[in-house]
Amino acid sequence: MATEPIKLTSFSHGGGCGCKIAPGVLSEILKNSHGFPVPKELLVGIETADDAAVYRLNDEQALIATTDFFMPIVDDPYDFGRIAATNAISDVYAMGGTPIMALALVGMPVNKLPLETIGQIIKGGESICAEAGIPIAGGHTIDSVEPIYGLVVMGLVHPSKVKRNADAKAGDVLVLGKPLGVGVLSAALKKNALGEEGYAAMIANTTKLNKPGKALSELAGVHAMTDVTGFGLLGHLLELARGANLTARLEMARIPLLPGVEQLAHDGFFTGASGRNWDAYGKDVTLAPSVTPAQHTLLTDPQTSGGLLVSCAPETVDEVLALFAREGFGDAAVIGAMADGAPRVEVA
Incomplete structure (x- = not known):
């Protein structure tokens, strides 16, 4: 008698970066936390909800330290490991x-999952x-x-090349490195409604390392950078806007989307995290009447191992896009x- 294949996602109440605690709940948890005296060597800490901590070692080197882990977003164990590792390393880029x-963080129901x-x-x-x-x-x-x-991941960067999420400037152009829709695809997968092409697109997107980050840091016209993960495009862009005390203006028609996700969102495939995200920060977002409910969902869709979001001077845009293209x-x-x-964020 054939053994039923193990469905990793059946063991978890949520998957990927959709497992993140909602922004509003996280703020409530942390509101009474009292910070310790910050050493001058700590270049980036918790003050702007940045992607990683950065500690200056000397005039030429700063240490980047970050960690990320989550529950299965797919059933294939090898793919799950690849996605989780790509996502964790992204914060360094x-x-x-x-x-x-890197250091591995592993928690497993050893009596329920085969060791293989x-x-x-x-x-x-x-x-x-x-x-x-x-x-x-x-x-x-x-x-x-x-x-x-x-993984816990450590990296190195020159202290003068650190790209925080709080240094955008008025007049900067916003560039997104990967298309949106991972959360929508994962919701469809969990309900057995995702075809082979959709799954392939999801895996390709979530296992592509954000290596352009290093080269982007070398460009003087790149002022701020972050990656789009569990809080969705709107959430991470709001962090950028709040850090710089500026308004971010998006053009919905220009935002790249994974194949088929707009229709899937229209058909009701989305994660619970999408609604929790909107509840947490929707008061600071203005949506044009032309933005459809499906597009609204995609703007708050949690992205597991999402793309880099770059704020750069207008004269640097062509160089940024060319760099992304060279890296695939x-x-x-x-x-x-x-x-x-x-x-705040305004979406036209």
């Missing part, structure tokens, strides 16, 4: 750095680390109710601009 080492399945998850993560040119130098494992996998990010596109005004 988003700061303009080069990853140098757990091994495939870890192997998938190792394959992405090899692609990034870094070792997994250690880690920690626990017996967990739900499968959890991710052909969907990278100009999606809007930063302007003087209250920190």
Whole structure:
């Protein structure tokens, strides 16, 4: 008698970056936290909800430290490991750095998952680390109710080349490196409504390392950078706007989308995180009447291993787009601009 294949997603109440605690809830949790004295060497900490911490080592080097982990977004264990590792490493690229080492974070229901399945998850993560040119130098494992996998990642960057999410300037152009729609595809997958082409597009998008981040940090015209993950495009762009005390203006028609996701969103495939995201920050967003409910969903859609969001001077845009294209990010596109005004997002 054939054994039913293991469905990793059946073990988790949510998958990928859709597992993130909603922005509003997170703010409530942290509101009474009292910071310790900050050493001058700490170039980036928690003050602007940036992608990673950055600590100055000397005049030529700063250490980037970050961590990310989540529950399965797909059923294939090898793909799950690859996606989680790509997502974790992305934060180093988003700061303009080069990853140098990783530690694995592994929590697995060892009495429910075959050891071979757990091994495939870890192997998938190792394959992405090899692609990034870094070792997994250690880690920690626990017996967990739900499968959890991710990495602690460390990187290096020149102190003067750190790209924070708070340094955008009025007049900057916004460029998005990857198309949106991962959360919508994952919702369709969980309901057995995603075809082979959709799955292939999802895996290709979520396992593409954001390597252009390092080269982008070398461009003087690139002022700010982050990556779009669990809070959706609107959420991470709001962090950019709040950090710079500027208004971000998006053009919906220019935002790249994964194939078929607009129709899937229209048909009701979306994650619970999309609504939680909007509830947390919708008061600071203005949507034009032309924005459809499906497009609205995609703007708040949690992106697992999403693209880099770059704020750059207008004269640098062509160079930024060319750099993305050379690295295989052909969907990278100009999606809007930063302007003087209250920190919010306006979508036309």
